[in-house]
Amino acid sequence: MLLDRRLLLFGMGALTTGMVAGCAGTGGMASRLMGPGTEPGGNRVQTLDRASFPEIGFSEWREDEQEYVLYPGDEIEIATPTATELTRTQRVGPDGRVSLPLVGQLMAADRTIAELEADASAAYASQLRRPLVEVTLKTAGPIRVWVGGEVRTPGMIEMNGDLDAYQAIIQAGDFLPTARQQEVALIRRGRGGTRMLRAADLRPRRGEVIALRRGDILFVPRTTLGEVANFVTQFRNALPVGFTYALGGQYQSF
Numbered sequence: 001m002l003l004d005r006r007l008l009l010f011g012m013g014a015l016t017t018g019m020v021a022g023c024a025g026t027g028g029m030a031s032r033l034m035g036p037g038t039e040p041g042g043n044r045v046q047t048l049d050r051a052s053f054p055e056i057g058f059s060e061w062r063e064d065e066q067e068y069v070l071y072p073g074d075e076i077e078i079a080t081p082t083a084t085e086l087t088r089t090q091r092v093g094p095d096g097r098v099s100l101p102l103v104g105q106l107m108a109a110d111r112t113i114a115e116l117e118a119d120a121s122a123a124y125a126s127q128l129r130r131p132l133v134e135v136t137l138k139t140a141g142p143i144r145v146w147v148g149g150e151v152r153t154p155g156m157i158e159m160n161g162d163l164d165a166y167q168a169i170i171q172a173g174d175f176l177p178t179a180r181q182q183e184v185a186l187i188r189r190g191r192g193g194t195r196m197l198r199a200a201d202l203r204p205r206r207g208e209v210i211a212l213r214r215g216d217i218l219f220v221p222r223t224t225l226g227e228v229a230n231f232v233t234q235f236r237n238a239l240p241v242g243f244t245y246a247l248g249g250q251y252q253s254f
Helices: 005-025 029-033 113-124 165-171 227-235
Strands: 045-047 075-079 088-091 097-100 104-107 134-139 143-149 155-159 184-189 195-200 217-220 244-247 250-253
Touching: 075 097, 075 113, 088 097, 097 113, 104 113, 113 134, 143 165, 143 227, 165 184, 165 217, 184 227, 217 227
Parallel strands: 143 217
Antiparallel strands: 045 195, 075 088, 075 134, 097 104, 143 155, 184 195, 184 217, 244 250
């Protein structure tokens, strides 16, 4: 499910216009977000103050690997030991759903194995006397990241092997002349599906090498990281399934 590039360009234009009008009212946003790491010789990956984006609700940054969640393109087996004729192996669809006999479609993307087992068991409760469901990941689907903002060809990039943040920028057509290369936002899925945010210096030959993970989002601002809030607002319902996050237990786009 790819995002129409016209929608992306339209949204970015609206974002830029809004930022020009709103820069004077940021209340020193740039000074709060830019730490010593933005200067040569400093640490080039910054942990940002969560209070700078109260409307978004970023969680504390953690480097540890999170529990695996399913993505579109993953091949899974959904087994019903008490009714083996219902067992199916299928791929998670582009919309993030799988189809089960008797009960229809269930959302699988952005769910852990345990969560999907619980959802499927609940769905089968009205159909089976013992609605036991076991889910097994057979083959992981493509690993994708998203690059947006001041790059020439914003959109989704498929990772073939290891990919760092600057390489992803190059694959997205490189920075535009208007890009703020020293302060690029990296948004990553955290515990419980929450968002985590860091700022990174990705200037050629000066920036940090940052390995990307599945589902990462890179946003290249034009002025300050205050634009991240506009990006979230503009595109939360337009990004493909697989770039989604949980807020208050409710899964929603971006």
